[in-house]
Every structure is written in C-alpha cells, then in structure tokens.
Amino acid sequence: LLLLLLAPGPGGASEITFELPDNAKQCFYEDIAQGTKCTLEFQVITGGHYDVDCRLEDPDGKVLYKEMKKQYDSFTFTASKNGTYKFCFSNEFSTFTHKTVYFDFQVGEDPPLFPSENRVSALTQMESACVSIHEALKSVIDYQTHFRLREAQGRSRAEDLNTRVAYWSVGEALILLVVSIGQVFLLKSFFSDKRTTTTRVGS
Amino acid sequence: MAGVRGGWLLGMWRPFLLFLALCAAGARGLYFHIGETEKRCFIEEIPDETMVIGNYRTQMWDKQKEAFLPSTPGLGMHVEVKDPDGKVVLSRQYGSEGRFTFTSHTPGEHQICLHSNSTRMALFAGGKLRVHLDIQVGEHANNYPEIAAKDKLTELQLRARQLLDQVEQIQKEQDYQRYREERFRLTSESTNQRVLWWSIAQTVILILTGIWQMRHLKSFFEAKKLV
Numbered sequence: 001l002l003l004l005l006l007a008p009g010p011g012g013a014s015e016i017t018f019e020l021p022d023n024a025k026q027c028f029y030e031d032i033a034q035g036t037k038c039t040l041e042f043q044v045i046t047g048g049h050y051d052v053d054c055r056l057e058d059p060d061g062k063v064l065y066k067e068m069k070k071q072y073d074s075f076t077f078t079a080s081k082n083g084t085y086k087f088c089f090s091n092e093f094s095t096f097t098h099k100t101v102y103f104d105f106q107v108g109e110d111p112p113l114f115p116s117e118n119r120v121s122a123l124t125q126m127e128s129a130c131v132s133i134h135e136a137l138k139s140v141i142d143y144q145t146h147f148r149l150r151e152a153q154g155r156s157r158a159e160d161l162n163t164r165v166a167y168w169s170v171g172e173a174l175i176l177l178v179v180s181i182g183q184v185f186l187l188k189s190f191f192s193d194k195r196t197t198t199t200r201v202g203s
Numbered sequence: 204m205a206g207v208r209g210g211w212l213l214g215m216w217r218p219f220l221l222f223l224a225l226c227a228a229g230a231r232g233l234y235f236h237i238g239e240t241e242k243r244c245f246i247e248e249i250p251d252e253t254m255v256i257g258n259y260r261t262q263m264w265d266k267q268k269e270a271f272l273p274s275t276p277g278l279g280m281h282v283e284v285k286d287p288d289g290k291v292v293l294s295r296q297y298g299s300e301g302r303f304t305f306t307s308h309t310p311g312e313h314q315i316c317l318h319s320n321s322t323r324m325a326l327f328a329g330g331k332l333r334v335h336l337d338i339q340v341g342e343h344a345n346n347y348p349e350i351a352a353k354d355k356l357t358e359l360q361l362r363a364r365q366l367l368d369q370v371e372q373i374q375k376e377q378d379y380q381r382y383r384e385e386r387f388r389l390t391s392e393s394t395n396q397r398v399l400w401w402s403i404a405q406t407v408i409l410i411l412t413g414i415w416q417m418r419h420l421k422s423f424f425e426a427k428k429l430v
Binding site: 011012014015016017018019026027028029030031100105107113124126127130131133134137138140141144147148151152154155158159161162165166169172173176177180181183184187188191 | 232233234235236243244245246247248336337338340347348358359361362363365366369370372373376377379380383384386387390391393394397398400401404405408409412413415416419420423424427429
C-alpha cells in the first residue's frame with residue numbers, strides 16, 4: 001500500500017474552461033504523489049485585456065509559480081512531496097470584465113491502454129509504430145486546441161468591434177443632429193436678447 | 204489544511220493511508236469547493252456529434268471533525284447542459300456521486316452547470332462542498348478495455364481503433380474550424396460594411412445639417428434686418 005502511494009502512478013489530464021467573474025478568484029486542487037511530473041497550461045479566451053493572475057502552491061503553501069496579468073503560459077514541475085497542490089486564477093484586479101479561462105493540468109503520464117499491461121515485455125514493431133503515431137496525434141490535437149482558443153479570442157474581439165461600431169455610429173449620428181440643431185437655436189437666442197437690450201438702451 | 208493532515212499522520216497513520224488510497228482509487232483528479240447555492244459553469248467548445256462524459260463526486264465539510272466526509276449519501280447535484288443556442292440539452296438531478304453523458308448535435312460552446320440542491324448543508328456544513336470533477340471529451344471518453352472486451356479485439360486491433368478515433372476527432376475539429384472561420388469572416392465583412400455605410404451617412408448628415416444651418420440663419424438674420 002505504501003509503495004502504491006509513493007510511486008508515481010498513472011495520471012491523467014484535466015482540461016477545463018470556466019468563467020471567472022470580476023473581482024473573483026477560483027481555486028482548484030489535486031492530490032499528487034511525489035515524483036510525478038506535472039504541467040499546468042492556461043490561456044485566457046475572452047474578456048477585457050485577456051489577462052489573469054495565476055498562482056500554484058505546493059502542500060506546504062510554498063509558491064511554485066506566480067504570475068500577474070498573464071495571457072498564456074505553460075509551467076512544468078515535478079512534485080517534490082505528496083499532498084494537495086493548489087492553483088488559483090484571480091481576476092481581482094478587474095472591476096467589471098469577467099474572463100473565460102482555459103487550463104490544462106496534466107499529471108503524470110496518460111494511463112496505459114491495457115490496465116494489466118506488463119511493461120517489461122517488448123512491443124512489436126507494429127505496436128511501437130502505433131504508439132508513436134498515437135503520440136504524434138496527441139500533439140496534433142493539442143495544437144488544434146491552442147489554435148481554436150486563439151481563433152476564439154480573435155473572433156470575440158471581432159464580434160465586440162462589430163457591435164461597438166453599430167452602437168457608436170447610431171449614437172454619433174444622433175449627437176450630430178442634436179448638436180447642430182441646438183447650435184442654431186442657441187445662436188438665435190443670443191441675437192434675440194441683444195435686440196431687446198439695444199431697444200431698451202435706445203429709448 | 205496541512206496542519207490537519209499532520210495531526211492525522213501522527214495520530215492515525217493507517218486510516219489516513221486508507222483514505223488516500225480510496226481517494227486515489229475512485230479518484231477524479233481535480234477538485235474545487237463550492238458554496239451552498241453557488242452555481243459553477245464550465246464551457247466546452249466542441250464540434251458536432253461529439254460525446255462528452257462527466258464524472259463527479261461530492262464531499263461535504265463536517266464542522267465537528269473539521270474535515271471532508273468521504274462520501275455523503277443524500278447530497279444531490281443538479282446538472283444542466285445548454286447547447287450553443289441556449290437550448291437545454293440535459294437537466295437532471297444526480298446523487299452525491301454521478302456520471303452524466305451527452306452528445307452534441309450542434310457545433311459550438313456548450314455550457315455545463317453544476318449546483319447543489321441540498322438543504323442539509325445549511326444545518327451542519329458551514330456551507331462548503333468539495334466537488335471532484337472530470338470531464339472527458341470525444342476520443343478521451345472512450346473506454347478502451349471495455350471496447351476490447353466487447354468486440355473481442357487483439358492488442359494491435361485495439362491500438363488501431365484508438366488511432367482511428369483520434370483521427371476522426373481531428374477531422375471533426377477541422378470541420379468545426381472551417382465553420383468558425385466562416386462565421387469570423389462574416390462578422391468581419393459585416394463590420395466592414397457597417398463602417399463604410401456609417402462614414403457615408405455621417406458625411407451626408409454633416410453636409411445636410413451644414414446647409415440647413417446656413418439657410419436657417421440667413422433667413423433669421425434677414426428677418427431681424429441685420430443682414
């Protein structure tokens with residue numbers, strides 16, 4: 001039982017996209033065994049200046065990674081002790097924009113295809129070819145994900161721009177009309193006053 | 204949290220190990236805390252005809268023991284899934300431990316929302332609930348040992364099946380990418396059109412109001428015998 005716990009076992013990956021409201025902080029926890037190689041990757045998809053604060057702590061509270069106002073980053077570390085690792089995303093510096101954050105937390109290696117697989121036996125050529133194709137496809141899927149997120153970012157900016165242009169053009173047309181009509185009536189009112197004063201002075 | 208663990212380690216070595224082993228065995232890796240009436244939403248941007256499997260496990264905070272109970276029957280979670288058009292795809296109540304599945308029929312951003320429906324929490328919890336969550340999308344949702352057993356596949360055939368599933372997922376994602384790029388292009392062209400019409404309209408309004416102003420003032424001054 002002790003060996004089971006201390007040896008880094010098969011891990012997995014958690015890919016989550018969540019919404020972080022303004023002035024909020026959200027934390028996620030995971031129990032990790034010592035010696036496991038872990039990677040935390042995050043990207044901000046929508047909101048404001050597309051930045052977020054991120055902080056990763058080990059079970060003793062020591063800060064392993066801390067970055068403020070980062071748009072995208074990737075951090076790899078090896079767990080130095082057993083326990084609960086905590087990472088938090090904070091949008092506390094923002095007053096009204098809420099952000100959408102994507103993160104991918106990979107712990108250890110992916111579980112093997114065959115749970116009872118005896119790793120000692122050698123793979124045939126076909127099998128090792130399959131394994132290398134699998135790894136290559138995994139990285140293709142990973143690149144696709146990052147591309148999708150960047151495209152989502154661009155698209156959200158374009159849609160923002162579209163709505164802003166619509167509101168602004170209508171608003172500005174109205175302001176123009178109001179101001180130009182207002183100017184004329186204001187000018188007229190100046191001349192009307194002057195006339196009464198001149199007549200009073202005259203008589 | 205570290206202090207509590209330390210106390211347990213010193214006092215009760217074995218139950219702690221068992222507890223950790225239990226956690227590791229049934230484990231959904233990642234977990235987070237939510238409040239009583241709090242609703243947590245997660246977004247999954249997926250192509251169509253993609254299966255999504257979510258596994259969750261909840262633990263309630265015990266104020267007396269100052270720790271999370273291993274499992275609490277009677278605690279329910281309400282899971283709601285909305286498709287990109289806002290239509291509800293799945294809206295169900297599950298127990299304290301559950302598994303929800305849905306398949307997307309439209310490509311886009313699906314929203315998975317979880318909230319606790321338990322009223323017992325207010326009584327002795329201190330309003331904190333720990334939720335272990337694991338969401339698997341597309342090819343990751345497949346359970347290969349199960350597929351091997353069901354279709355009686357050899358090792359090589361199973362590996363080939365896994366590669367086929369992966370490639371299919373890549374294809375679906377690329378189709379979705381094409382659809383998104385088209386939307387992006389339409390949005391950009393609409394912005395372009397709007398800017399063009401707006402600048403023409405603005406110029407026309409400016410000229411017209413300028414002319415109107417001059418004529419109106421001229422007639423005004425003539426009436427006042429100033430011109």
